[in-house]
Amino acid sequence: MTQSGHDDRARSIERDSRPSVRTPLNNETVDTSSQIRRTALIALDSIADGGFAETEAAIDGDAESVILYRQGHEVRAWLNICPHAGRRLDWAPGQFLKSREGLLVCAAHGASFELAQGECVGGPCRGEALRAVAVEVRDGQVWLASA
Numbered sequence: 001m002t003q004s005g006h007d008d009r010a011r012s013i014e015r016d017s018r019p020s021v022r023t024p025l026n027n028e029t030v031d032t033s034s035q036i037r038r039t040a041l042i043a044l045d046s047i048a049d050g051g052f053a054e055t056e057a058a059i060d061g062d063a064e065s066v067i068l069y070r071q072g073h074e075v076r077a078w079l080n081i082c083p084h085a086g087r088r089l090d091w092a093p094g095q096f097l098k099s100r101e102g103l104l105v106c107a108a109h110g111a112s113f114e115l116a117q118g119e120c121v122g123g124p125c126r127g128e129a130l131r132a133v134a135v136e137v138r139d140g141q142v143w144l145a146s147a
C-alpha cells in the first residue's frame, strides 16, 4: 500500500463517537415470557442504533468477548476475535472503529468487515469471516439464542 493510500484509509476511519457499552460476564436469567432459562446479554436500548457494544458470554463453556452491532431493532453478534491474527477488534474494551463506508475495522491491522455476515472485505484476512454468535431480541433485551 502506498503512503497516500494508507493516509486515505486512515482519514476514512473514525472512532465510533457514540458511547460504547461494555458489560461484564452475564448471568443466566429466567425469561419470564417463556419460563426458559436464557442468558441475557444486554438491554437493547443500551446500544446506540448503528453502534456497537461488547459483552462477555459463555460460549461452548468458555467465557468469550462478543461484539454486538445494533441496526434498528436487530442485533448481530460475533466473537471478538479477528480471523487475521486472533486479536480483539476493539482498540479499548468496548470501543470499536467504524469506517465511513459502514465497515467494522479491526484496530490491530485494519482488516475491515461488512456488518451483515461479518465477512472481511479488505485487509489481511479478506474473504474470511468473524465467527457469528446467535442472538435474539425480545422484550427489550438481547439474549444468547438457545441451541
Ligand code: FES
Residues within 6 Å of the ligand: 082, 083, 084, 085, 086, 087, 106, 107, 108, 109, 110, 111, 123, 124
Ligand atoms: S488481528 Fe485484526 S487485522 Fe490483524
